[in-house]
Structure formats: C-alpha cells, structure tokens
Amino acid sequence: MFSKINFTYKKPAQDSQRYLILREQLVKQKIKENEKKSLINCISSQNKIDSKKVQNTSDTFQQSRESNINYDNNNNNKIVEMKLQDSSTIDNGIIDVVNKPEIIIDNEEIQKIQVIKNKYINDLTEPIEDGNFDVDSEYLFIEKILERNIYSEMDDNIPLSFNVDRIRKRGIKILNHVYQRNYEDGKENSSGLGDFLRGCYFILEFCETYNFQFKIIFNNCISKFLLIKTHDLERFDKVLKGIRVCRNNNFREFVVKNNDIIKDQLKDNKNVMADFVDYVVKLPQYSSNVFMYCTAFPINEIPEKNKEHMRKFLEPTNEMQLTINQTLDDLNITSKQYIVIHIRAGDSYLKEDNDTFTNGYIHNLVNNIKNVVSLEDNYLLIADSNDVKKIIHKFFPNFKTLVKPITHFGEGVVLEEEKVKNTLVDFYLLSQSKSIFSYSAYEHGSGFSYWCAKTFNIPYVCKYVK
Numbered sequence: 319m320f321s322k323i324n325f326t327y328k329k330p331a332q333d334s335q336r337y338l339i340l341r342e343q344l345v346k347q348k349i350k351e352n353e354k355k356s357l358i359n360c361i362s363s364q365n366k367i368d369s370k371k372v373q374n375t376s377d378t379f380q381q382s383r384e385s386n387i388n389y390d391n392n393n394n395n396k397i398v399e400m401k402l403q404d405s406s407t408i409d410n411g412i413i414d415v416v417n418k419p420e421i422i423i424d425n426e427e428i429q430k431i432q433v434i435k436n437k438y439i440n441d442l443t444e445p446i447e448d449g450n451f452d453v454d455s456e457y458l459f460i461e462k463i464l465e466r467n468i469y470s471e472m473d474d475n476i477p478l479s480f481n482v483d484r485i486r487k488r489g490i491k492i493l494n495h496v497y498q499r500n501y502e503d504g505k506e507n508s509s510g511l512g513d514f515l516r517g518c519y520f521i522l523e524f525c526e527t528y529n530f531q532f533k534i535i536f537n538n539c540i541s542k543f544l545l546i547k548t549h550d551l552e553r554f555d556k557v558l559k560g561i562r563v564c565r566n567n568n569f570r571e572f573v574v575k576n577n578d579i580i581k582d583q584l585k586d587n588k589n590v591m592a593d594f595v596d597y598v599v600k601l602p603q604y605s606s607n608v609f610m611y612c613t614a615f616p617i618n619e620i621p622e623k624n625k626e627h628m629r630k631f632l633e634p635t636n637e638m639q640l641t642i643n644q645t646l647d648d649l650n651i652t653s654k655q656y657i658v659i660h661i662r663a664g665d666s667y668l669k670e671d672n673d674t675f676t677n678g679y680i681h682n683l684v685n686n687i688k689n690v691v692s693l694e695d696n697y698l699l700i701a702d703s704n705d706v707k708k709i710i711h712k713f714f715p716n717f718k719t720l721v722k723p724i725t726h727f728g729e730g731v732v733l734e735e736e737k738v739k740n741t742l743v744d745f746y747l748l749s750q751s752k753s754i755f756s757y758s759a760y761e762h763g764s765g766f767s768y769w770c771a772k773t774f775n776i777p778y779v780c781k782y783v784k
Contacts, residue, residue: 480592482528484599491606493530493598495521497727498537501561501611509613511727511745512765515628515773517567519616522624524594534631535609539735540727543638543742546631557609562601564612566593572761580763580780585615620772628773634746641739642746649718651696653750659687659717660748660756661701661710662764675706682783683757684713690755698751700744702766720744749774756780 497514500507508514518534525532535548537558551558568590573581594614601608634642646653661683663675683706691697691714699719701707707719724744725737748754748770756767756778763780771778 475586475588477587478589478592480595482595484595485528485530488599488603489606490598490601490603490608491531492533492608493521493525494533494535494607494609496535496537496558496561496609496611497540498558498561501559501563503559506563506611508611508727510765512767512769513613514727515769516615516765517564517611517613518628518631519620519624519769520568520594520614521610521612522627523616523618523620524591526624532627539738540742542735543635543739544631545633545635554604554609557602557604560602561609561611562597564594564597564610564614566590566597567613568615568617574761574782578782580758580761580782583615583762585617587617590614590617625773625775632773634742638739638742638746642743642750645720645743645747646750649698649720651698651718654752656696656698656718656751658748658751658754658767659690659697659699659710659714660754660764660767661699661703661706662756662758662760662766663701663703663706664759675709679759679784680709683710686757686781686783687714687755698747700748700767745770749776751776753777754779757783759783 495514495518497511498508518532522532524530533548534546535551535558536544536546537548537551541547566589568585568587570584570586572583575581594612597612598608598610601610687710697714697717699707699710699714699717701710702724704721704724707721711717711719720740720743722740723734723737724741725734727738727741745766748767754767754771754776756764758764758780759782761782763782768778768780770776
C-alpha cells in the first residue's frame, strides 16, 4: 500500500558537545550504581564497570517460535507479528536496567570528560550536582535535544499517507496540464512559463510512478509555435475556463548563499502528495480525462527520460525552427558555442509598468557580470527588459543581443502573438547555449532560464542581484 521509505539516521559525533554531555551523565550514573564512588576514586583505581553485575537476560527474553503471518489484501505485503513467551513474568525494573547502555571508560576518556565538565555542563537547563543526579530525567533531556537538532527536519518532512486508487476508482486515466491566461473563471491568473514547466515535471513524475497518462495543453497562442497541437478546444471552453488551481506547490524556503548564489529551493513534501491526490479526485472527469493547473516542484531528481519527454512537448514547428536558425545567423553565433548572460529584472519591467533602474542596481549587475566574462568566449545577452539590455550593452559592447518586443507569459497578461514569438526565440536560444549565467532581482531566481537549463541539460548559475 505504501512505498518503502529509507532514512539515514546520523549518530552524534563522538567529539560533539551533546555526545560528551551524555557521556558525562552516564558516567555519573555508573558511579552512583557502584556504591556512589567519587570521580577521583574512579580515576585513581581505574575502576571499570563489572559486566557480571548486569542482569543476564538470556533466560528472561526468549523469542517465540510461533509467529503470526498476515497478508495485506491490497498489496500482498507480509505482516509479521512476533510474540514474547510469558510476558506476564517480565520484571519491568529489569527491563529498565537492560535498556540503559553499558559503558566502559578508560583513563583517556575520563580525562576528556574532566576537561569538558566545566566548559559545557552549564549549557544544561539545570546544573548537575555531585550526589544529586537523576538519570531518568537527565537522559530524557538529552533525548529531547537529539530529537530537536538531529531528527526534527526529517520528521517534519515525512510524507503523509495517500491512496492513489481513489483516482482510479473514479475512472481517471489521463491528466491534462493546461497552460492558459487564467483559471477558475478568471479568478486566478497563471504564473510564468518556468512555473508551468516545473508543474509539468511534478505531474509527469506522478504519472510515471502510478501509471497514468500525461498530456500538455497550451490553450493560448504559444501553441501556434509548437508542434504539439490540441484540436477542437472550443468544445471544452467552459471546462477549461473553470479549471481549479492546485494550491500546494510544496515550496519551503529560498536558499541564497553568502555569495548571493541562488541554490535550489527547499521543498516541503509532507502534504503535497496527499493534497494532490485530493485535488485530482475532486476535479470534474470527462471520458477518463481531468484538466488541471499545478506548479509543484518534482519530488525527486528528474530522470533523463522525463527531460526527453518535455523536450518533445516543447519542440518548435518547422517555421519556428527556421526563425531560430536565422536568428543565430544574424547574431553570428553557433549552437553550443556561446554563453548566455540572462537578466531577470522583474515583472514590473517585463509588463512595462516601470522603466527606471537605479544606479545601485546597474552597478551591482555590471560588477557581477565582469566577474564571469572572459575574452575567449562569445556572449549572448538575454533579458526580460529591452531597457536593461541597452544599458548593459553599453558596458559590454561585444555582447550579442536582440532588441525586440517580449512579454511575460503569466500574471494574466494578454498575449500578443509577435511578443510571444520573440520570447520563445529567447527560450530556444537559451536552450542551445553551452552555459547560462543568470542574474535575478528575486530570491527565487528565474524559472524561465532555470527550467530551460534543467530541461536541456545546460550548466547553470543564478545570482541574486538587488
């Protein structure tokens, strides 16, 4: 019913503060059990814990020769129940003693404990006093520290259970991911092309894993420039306009390093699969099809076959390919022989709401670009603002660039065919580069260039430039 989840549990390093505190406490415990001998006497006599004093449990615990074996009817997984013989005779006090770890210390370890005693013991909420040490309470305190610091991130992100068969029971076989101007009868706008591609990878991963069909529908003029076509969409106009948006995009937090390099975002996968199944189950079903819009991040690393799948979906028409080839010729660059400098100045500039750049922003941008430019390479400048292209080109006159009207594919922008075509040309020029350096005004980077690089296996670096 559920897939097996493997976890790696990290043990605390033996020279860590938590580990040494725990060792200190266990030593005190054993000293108390050994007739409350002092630590000094323990050192001088080199006394070790007598293993004979530990309760022999071989006769107390005997694994039953009987075992109940049941089978889960849903997935034939074997469930084994092991029994203890005559558990009513077990002495709970003995169990407590057995479960406490036996520790043997030598002079070197004792000296380590003495060194750290004064240094770290005050870190505990309540200082430990000689002759007044409660093993159970202090052991519990240490366990809470370990649980909070070592396991908390893992525990917080353990996926909730979900049942994909709920989708199959509704007769759903095909998941159609739709990219259009808005959803829910105009109440929700789409996001950018990068976000849509990200959601495609999530749904494709889901379909590959659980044996559903995956299709993409471009319900806008983007489809005019792609080989993939969906015919007679007018018949489904009401259905497509009413598509509900999947709310969970499993985003957790941005990761921006000290040098302003933007790393992959952290994902919150705890609820996303359960939420996605609920979302699909509630969608209207039409002849085994459901229509959706989802921007969740793929959970696992994207396999090459899924990238190939997406490259097929994004294949341009023959006419569009001729335009791309002509553009390369006009720029005097060759596929895989140039580096792209990509600038994401921000949606306000892309939507032409703003046309002013601060001197500080331009200064930071120019300095960052200078750090990666070499005389040996050819560079193509691509940006979401023609104004920023013109400014940067003054500092780097050798950069090749195109100055044509472009557009944002999301945020409810009314798509104009010529702008869409020019923006797609930028996308395909990115896809044919040998590497990409992106500079974004957002901490989340640029989905447009990132998911292009991911799909076409282009080396990629993105920096946050304010």
